[in-house]
Amino acid sequence: MTHLHLAVALDGAGWAPDAWREPDARPAELFTARYWIDLVAEAEAGKLDFVTIEDALGVQTDDPTLVQGRLDAVLIASRVAPLTRHIGLVPTATVTHTEPFHISKAIATLDYVSRGRAGWRVQLSARPQEAAHFGRRTVSVEEEGSVQELFDEAADYVEVVRRLWDSWEDDAEIRDAATGRFIDRDKLHYIGFEGRHFSVKGPSITPRPPQGQPVVTALAHSEIPYRFAEKAADVVYVTPADAANAREIVSQVKVRHVFADLVVFLEPTEREAAQLSSDARVFAGTPAQLADLLQEWQEAGLTGFRLRPGRLPHDLRGITRGLVPELRSRGVFRTEYEASTLRGLLGLERPANRYAAAEGARVA
Amino acid sequence: MPKQIHLAAHFPGVNNTTVWSDPAAGSHIEFDSFVKLAQTAERAKFDFFFLAEGLRLREQGGQIYDLDVVGRPDTFTVLAALAAVTERLGLAGTINSTFNEPYEVARQFASLDHLSAGRAAWNVVTSWDAFTGENFRRGGFLAEEDRYSRATQFLATAKELFGSWPADAIAADKASGVFLRDPQAGTFRHTDQHFDIAGRFNVPRSPQGRPVILQAGDSDAGREFAAATADAIFSRHGTLEDGQKFYADVKDRLARYGRGHDSLKVLPAATFVLGDTDNDAQEKARIVRRQQVSGATAIKFLEQLWNRDLSSYDPDGPLPEVDPDVSDEHIARGRASVRMHRDPIAVAREWRAKAAAGKLSIRELIIEVTGRQTFIGSAATVADRIDHLVQEDAADGFILVPHVTPGGLDEFADTVVPLLQERGVFRSEYEGETLRENLGLDR
Numbered sequence: 001m002t003h004l005h006l007a008v009a010l011d012g013a014g015w016a017p018d019a020w021r022e023p024d025a026r027p028a029e030l031f032t033a034r035y036w037i038d039l040v041a042e043a044e045a046g047k048l049d050f051v052t053i054e055d056a057l058g059v060q061t062d063d064p065t066l067v068q069g070r071l072d073a074v075l076i077a078s079r080v081a082p083l084t085r086h087i088g089l090v091p092t093a094t095v096t097h098t099e100p101f102h103i104s105k106a107i108a109t110l111d112y113v114s115r116g117r118a119g120w121r122v123q124l125s126a127r128p129q130e131a132a133h134f135g136r137r138t139v140s141v142e143e144e145g146s147v148q149e150l151f152d153e154a155a156d157y158v159e160v161v162r163r164l165w166d167s168w169e170d171d172a173e174i175r176d177a178a179t180g181r182f183i184d185r186d187k188l189h190y191i192g193f194e195g196r197h198f199s200v201k202g203p204s205i206t207p208r209p210p211q212g213q214p215v216v217t218a219l220a221h222s223e224i225p226y227r228f229a230e231k232a233a234d235v236v237y238v239t240p241a242d243a244a245n246a247r248e249i250v251s252q253v254k255v256r257h258v259f260a261d262l263v264v265f266l267e268p269t270e271r272e273a274a275q276l277s278s279d280a281r282v283f284a285g286t287p288a289q290l291a292d293l294l295q296e297w298q299e300a301g302l303t304g305f306r307l308r309p310g311r312l313p314h315d316l317r318g319i320t321r322g323l324v325p326e327l328r329s330r331g332v333f334r335t336e337y338e339a340s341t342l343r344g345l346l347g348l349e350r351p352a353n354r355y356a357a358a359e360g361a362r363v364a
Numbered sequence: 365m366p367k368q369i370h371l372a373a374h375f376p377g378v379n380n381t382t383v384w385s386d387p388a389a390g391s392h393i394e395f396d397s398f399v400k401l402a403q404t405a406e407r408a409k410f411d412f413f414f415l416a417e418g419l420r421l422r423e424q425g426g427q428i429y430d431l432d433v434v435g436r437p438d439t440f441t442v443l444a445a446l447a448a449v450t451e452r453l454g455l456a457g458t459i460n461s462t463f464n465e466p467y468e469v470a471r472q473f474a475s476l477d478h479l480s481a482g483r484a485a486w487n488v489v490t491s492w493d494a495f496t497g498e499n500f501r502r503g504g505f506l507a508e509e510d511r512y513s514r515a516t517q518f519l520a521t522a523k524e525l526f527g528s529w530p531a532d533a534i535a536a537d538k539a540s541g542v543f544l545r546d547p548q549a550g551t552f553r554h555t556d557q558h559f560d561i562a563g564r565f566n567v568p569r570s571p572q573g574r575p576v577i578l579q580a581g582d583s584d585a586g587r588e589f590a591a592a593t594a595d596a597i598f599s600r601h602g603t604l605e606d607g608q609k610f611y612a613d614v615k616d617r618l619a620r621y622g623r624g625h626d627s628l629k630v631l632p633a634a635t636f637v638l639g640d641t642d643n644d645a646q647e648k649a650r651i652v653r654r655q656q657v658s659g660a661t662a663i664k665f666l667e668q669l670w671n672r673d674l675s676s677y678d679p680d681g682p683l684p685e686v687d688p689d690v691s692d693e694h695i696a697r698g699r700a701s702v703r704m705h706r707d708p709i710a711v712a713r714e715w716r717a718k719a720a721a722g723k724l725s726i727r728e729l730i731i732e733v734t735g736r737q738t739f740i741g742s743a744a745t746v747a748d749r750i751d752h753l754v755q756e757d758a759a760d761g762f763i764l765v766p767h768v769t770p771g772g773l774d775e776f777a778d779t780v781v782p783l784l785q786e787r788g789v790f791r792s793e794y795e796g797e798t799l800r801e802n803l804g805l806d807r
Contacts, residue, residue, distance in 0.1 A: 020536065020543060027536035027543065031568055033447065033479045057467065059566045064544040069534070069568045072475035078444035079479040082395070098468060101419070101499045102438070109438040113395045113445035133467040135561040136502075168435070177385050180660040183435075185428040188421070198501030203421060203428075207393050207435045 001331050004294060005304025005346065007090070007259065008043050008319060010036075011054035012067040014312040015263050016276055020067050022311045031071055033079050040080045042313060043087055046320025047334050049345045050088025052121050052217070052306065053077055057094050058130040074106050081114035088342030090119035090217055095157040096150065097125060097134045103157075104164035104204055111209035116341035119215035122158060122232065124150050151228045156195040158216060158232035163191035165213055166353045167203035189355040211343045212350045219261065221279060226253040234348060235304075237261045239280040243300045250301035257303045257346060264290065265310040266318030280308065287322030291330060298332070369754050369790045370596075370629055370761030370803060371781075372456070373405035374414045376769045378422070379699075380665075381635060381735065382433050383655045383767045390770050392433050395445060400770035402446045405453055408777035409791050411802050412454025412485055412576075413446065414598075414763055415439050419463060420496040422698035424664055425673055429696075431661050433769075440472045447480035454799030456485035456578060461518035462492060462511070463500045466559060469518075470525035473575045474567035482571030482798030487578040487598060490515040495697045512585045517558045519577070519593055525565040526574035528552045534568055572800045578631075591617035594628060595805050598763055602632035602738045607758030629803060634738035634762040638775050642741045649740045652767055653731045662727040665734060668696045669708055669715070679727040683719050688712050738762075743779035750780070751789050 013020035013027055020027035029035040036053075043051050055073035060066065073091035081089055089110060093103050103120070111118035125131070126141045140146050172187035191202035217235040220226050229236035235257040240246035250258055261280035266287060276282050283290055294305055307323075309315035327333035339345050375398065376382040383389060391397050402413045417439060422429040439457040446455055455476065459469055469486075477484035490511040497505045506514055533549035535542045550564040579594035581587065590597045591614055601610035611630050618628055637652055639645030657665070659679030667674045671689040688708035719729045739746045753759050766772025784790035796802050 018541070021538045021541060025538070027538070028534070031478045033481070056566070057471075059550060059564045062547065064547040065541050066543055068544050068549070068566070069529075070566050071478055072440075072472050072567075075440060075444040075472065075475045075479055078441045079448055082399075082445055082448040097465070099463065099500050099502070101501075102464075105438040106441045109441035112393060112437060113442060115395070129563050133561055133563045134465050135559060136465070173435070175384060180385075180658045181430045182384055182433055183428070183430050185430045188428055188434075199498075199503070200501065201420075201498035205418060205421060205436055206438060 002298070003334060004298050004302075004327070004332050005049045005257065005259065006319075006324070006327075006333065007050045007052060007088075007304065007306040008048060008316060009052045009054065009261070009306050009308040010039055010312070011308070012060075012070070012312075014310050014315065015278070015308040016265070016310040017066055019311040022314060024314055025312065027067065030067065031069065036076050037080055037083055039312060039316060040084055040087060040089075042316055042320055044084050046324045047337055048087060048320070048324075049304065050090050050117075050119060050342055052090040053092060055092040055094070055123070056130070057097060057125060057133055058127060074110060077118070078110050078113055081110065081117070084114075084117075086117070086337040086340065086345075088117045088119055088215065088345060089114055090121055090215065090342075092121040092123050094123045094125050094130075095154045096139065097130065097136070100157045100160040100198075101164065101200060101204070104161040105206040107161070107214050108165055108204065108206045108209040111211055111214045116210035116343070118209065118211065119217055119235075119342055120161075122154060122216060122218045124154050126150060148224055151224050153197045155228055155231050156193070156197055160191065160193045160198075160200045162213060162216070163193060163354070164200070164202055164204040165209060166355055167191050168207045169353050169356045170208055170212075172207065187356075208353065211341050212353065213343075215342050215346065215348070220253065229253060229255050235259055235346070237306050240297065240300075241281055243296050246297045246300035246302055256348065258301070259304040259306045260297055260302050261306045261308060262293075263308045263310055264315050264319065266290065266315050266322055276310070282310075287318065287326045290323050291326040294327070295330070295332065366787070366789050367754050367760070368804070369750065369784060370631060371408070371410045371790070372412045372414050372454075372631060372761070372763040373401060373410050373773055374416070374633065374763050374765040375401055376433070376766055376772060377416050378418055378433050378436060380432050380656050380661050381765060381767055382769065383652060384433050384769075385655060386768050388771055389768050392769055393435050393437060395442070397770040398437075398442055398446060399449050401766075401773060402450050402453060404770075404773045404777050406450045408773070408781045409794060410453060411761070412456045412483075412799055413450075414456045414487070415443065415458060417458035417460060417489060418698065419460070419491070420499050420698045422696070423495075424667065424696045429664070431658070431664060440476060443484075444476055444479055447476070447483065452483070452794040452797070452802070454483045454485050454576065454802065455480055456487055456576070458487040458489055460489045460491045461515040462490060462506055463496065463502065466518055466521040466525060466554075467561065467565070470522040470565065471567045473522070474526060474570045477570035477572050477575055478567070482800070484570070484572065485576035485578055485799055487580060488515060488519055488594075489580060493697070512581075512589055514558045516589060516593070517556050521554045521559050521561070523574060524552050524554055526570070528565045529567075529569040531569050572798050576799050576803060576805065587614050588617060590614060591623070591628065592621050595800075596629040596631055596803065599630060599632045602634050602753075602759070602762070604753060604756060604758050607632060607753060608756065611757050611759065627805065629760040629805075631761050631763050632738075632759050633765055635735070635765050635767065636739040636746060636776060637737050638741070638743055638746060638779060640742065642745050645741045645745075649737050653736070656767070657727060657731045657734065659727050662730040665730045666726055669711060671695050671708065677726060680725045683716050683726055683729065743783055747780050747783035747787070751784065751787060754789070
């Protein structure tokens with residue numbers, strides 16, 4: 001039977017608003033390294049493909065009864081990287097107010113410090129509050145075409161990041177003592193990107209990362225983001241309501257990996273699962289029931305799932321210690337990590353360098 | 365008690381000080397190299413580990429400069445990873461105020477400070493060139509006179525953000541259901557000529573309150589900026605007289621800002637070569653200088669002054685007779701030294717005279733006129749020299765720049781540090797948990 005892929009989405013104390021009040025929650029430690037190390041280690045013990053880490057350029061809410069504040073997700077991933085061996089690390093980073101040059105080298109560096117386990121969840125920001133934190137532009141989703149505009153900009157952004165990752169060929173560093181040259185500069189490439197929103201010259205200051213191209217992922221709920229994901233992403237997270245809807249979405253979005261997002265409560269009380277309003281379907285039940293649902297949706301054409309634990313660490317443990325053994329007993333989830341890179345876990349080849357290929361074509 | 369020395373380790377940089385051709389030279393990009401140098405620095409009880417910045421690959425004559433190490437990681441990302449493999453060592457990153465925005469830089473440093481339990485430091489630099497700007501969506505550049513005003517406002521804004529969460533803002537009280545004791549935590553508004561921003565900062569107050577601030581400016585404006593805002597200054601003045609002058613100058617400026625004499629540490633950059641004896645070290649230093657300045661490197665250096673293509677010249681032959689080109693367009697781009705020569709024709713005359721007097725070839729001259737090592741000698745000689753400079757108020761310590769990655773600090777850690785500890789001028793154990801505490805700075 002075909003294995004399915006499993007990721008978990010880590011966010012604060014979990015996806016339920018009052019998750020931080022659970023008996024085993026650690027709300028006073030949300031801003032410590034230890035908290036995140038423990039969560040990712042738990043996910044790795046379950047041999048999950050990867051964790052994503054949520055982020056944003058503003059506070060979550062103004063409600064003082066809810067968790068507020070976040071650490072930078074790329075830095076959390078990097079802090080955890082040397083203490084883990086196999087699990088993929090996929091931080092969220094916003095494109096709308098940031099520099100593609102910085103994000104490109106940050107994810108490339110995460111790939112170096114994790115030895116090939118880096119990914120990136122691309123996020124857009126249409127929140128006026130976040131724009132005001134930067135004061136350089138206004139954003140809006142009200143105006144005609146403005147959503148398309150934000151996604152077009154994001155597509156350009158990812159294109160720049162990807163070109164920068166390729167801007168050094170793998171064998172550019174030569175250390176040739178005879179000529180005194182450290183690099184062969186013919187193997188470094190200006191990316192010369194000129195778009196409607198910005199231009200970036202290159203090359204990157206960071207050599208090509210171990211995976212060549214770290215794994216790019218995006219969450220998508222509708223037509224415009226589906227098209228963006230097709231252009232930009234290796235993994236798209238979608239939010240089907242049921243198996244039929246999953247089948248429909250799979251037919252609409254052509255990305256190598258289509259994962260369904262699910263908010264997950266394992267062995268919950270009624271109250272906890274009921275109170276949540278969510279873009280993704282909320283599952284509440286036993287590990288075996290969840291395994292049934294994942295298999296049913298897998299048959300609809302999904303390759304994997306990104307599970308959003310309602311409560312941390314409770315539902316993460318439910319996944320690693322309840323769901324995973326259940327899936328293994330059904331022969332649809334790995335018992336050992338079969339690769340040392342995130343691309344490897346996802347069955348993605350290490351891609352050829354676009355510039356090296358162009359070079360070869362020219363010679364030919 | 366004698367003055368206590370502070371020491372930092374600079375990861376060997378993207379410049380010709382770093383000898384990549386040495387058989388012991390390892391990768392400049394693999395994480396293991398960073399781990400090795402950082403752990404050596406921590407074993408030796410250094411105050412902090414330091415990373416420089418360069419946001420565009422350097423060019424000369426319109427081509428990427430290929431004779432030195434090229435390539436570096438993202439500063440924040442590698443420092444966050446180093447926090448996982450060290451426990452007390454400070455983690456200092458150079459981040460410029462031109463191609464970043466205060467909100468994101470503040471949240472990255474506050475995050476690093478949380479994730480390292482209070483060990484983050486920020487070397488605030490300004491860059492202004494349109495050459496680097498070509499890598500950024502904001503593009504462009506700043507007029508030179510606007511550099512410090514933007515840097516000053518950038519840092520002031522970031523400090524507002526660091527301070528925007530009260531220390532006790534988070535209640536996280538499960539029983540009452542109150543997460544945030546102060547519902548306004550993080551609120552800020554800042555308006556000046558460079559920034560017009562408002563809203564809420566989203567990282568709670570970090571263990572140090574804010575990162576330790578380093579500054580490297582040398583101009584009058586740079587020194588004033590440091591005296592007003594920095595916790596430590598990274599200087600180029602590592603000799604006794606020059607160091608004392610600089611030290612007195614910046615320390616005298618502190619009073620104007622209501623700051624005490626010890627609230628700003630002066631830490632010159634320093635290179636070193638150690639040997640079993642002083643003579644042995646001198647001989648090694650000569651060899652290292654020749655490794656640092658190959659014939660090809662010598663020609664490139666000469667081109668930076670002459671501002672001409674000198675590739676047809678023999679590095680083992682005499683200096684060019686033609687004068688430097690003093691037009692605005694410069695042959696070398698993306699390096700700090702480009703504007704160093706204020707009067708190239710006068711400097712060229714000086715160099716010719718020096719070469720003639722010593723019968724020096726181009727390469728020999730360049731070895732002569734560019735950065736000789738700061739400390740050369742046996743461990744005892746170097747320890748004595750460092751202690752002397754600190755006790756005589758030429759410095760509060762040094763930022764050491766090894767010339768080999770990643771093992772270039774080993775010998776210093778094994779031989780010089782124990783001597784400084786014996787003298788009672790350098791810690792044997794870290795005094796505190798945070799970098800601020802180890803630097804002896806008030807919170």
